[in-house]
Amino acid sequence: MSVLELKRKANQIRQDIITMLLPAKSGHPGGSLSSADVLSVLYFHEMNVRPEEPHWADRDRFVLAKGHAAPVLYAALAERGFFPKEELLGLRQTGRMLQGHPDMKKTPGVDMSTGSLGQGLSAANGMAMAGKLDQKDYRVHVVLGDGEMAEGQVWEAAMAAAHYKLDNLVAFLDFNGLQIDGTTDQVMSSDPLPDKWKAFGWHVIEVDGHDIEALVAAFTEAKATKGKPTIMIAKTIKGKGVSFMEDQAGWHGNAPNAEQAEQALKELREEAAQLG
Ligand SMILES: Cc1ncc(C[n+]2csc(CCOP(=O)(O)OP(=O)(O)O)c2C)c(N)n1
Ligand SMILES: [Mg+2]
Secondary structure (H helix, E strand, O other), X not given: OOHHHHHHHHHHHHHHHHHHHHHHOOOOHHHHHHOHHHHHHHHHHHOOOOOOOOOOOOXXXXXXXXXXXXXXXXXXXXXXXXXXXXXXXXXXXXXXOOOOOOOOOOOOOOOOOOOOOOOHHHHHHHHHHHHHHOOOOOOEEEEEEOHHHHOHHHHHHHHHHHHOOOOOEEEEEEEOOEOOOOEHHHHHOXXXXXXXXXXXXXXXXXEEOOOHHHHHHHHHHHHXXXXXXXXEEEEOOXXXXXXXXXXXXXXXXOOOOHHHHHHHHHHHHHHHHHHO
8 A cells, every 4th residue: 555545544544533432422532543653554554464354363463552542443443344334333332342442352353452551562472472483474563652661561571572582573652752641751751762672672663653654664674673573662642633632631531522523523534635
């Protein structure tokens, strides 16, 4: 897919995030919008998956460690054809397949249940190690939050991934500077992140998390990196694409009302029209 087409997919994913949060009346727009570009690149450029066969043994794996951003994953999976788009309107409803946090037992395409921050990288490590032991070529991708860096388990997993030379593992750190109720610096500073990950033995790529072309190049670089795992420390804007949600901790876990959703969709449709 071309860079322009990937940008269009990211825009569609953002529109779908807003559309599904409105009837749900709850959920997390900020961190979902923040990761829309990388999910577009993963599901429409990078990952080898079969929507009609979600458990295909050789598929590339994906773990959304920051599981509260489930809407971005659901939007990408629906757009890729894992399930009908109408399901998005059942977000967070009892008995439906799209729960508030990803559930691998309920949703086709979800490889790991997440939501408790800190666990996703360990799960991804296990998948990557299994791939090596089974001599499979699949790759494992994980999206982490910067607030999530406060979890000690992340650093145990970081150490283990380097120790086991998991070069089939790629992490994307959504470095938006905000977590649940303030800046990551105020709540629990994890600076300097590139130095820390380098010290833990990872190949570090610093990248603009909204620059599709740069992301495509970063995944190519990750693939060429042997003997160690790769992490993209990706500068992003929480709420990216919706003016009044951008860089606002208040939009971490609040759904828009009808008027706000309409305004958000108007802005995103304008962006789509500009893309052509
Ligand atoms: C173990 C654990 N502690 C607390 C929470 C509550 N919580 C949900 S989201 C969040 C902030 C996450 O911030 P960040 O990782 O930066 O995510 P993003 O900014 O991308 O939304 C917190 C503390 C949780 N889900 N899991
Ligand atoms: Mg954050």
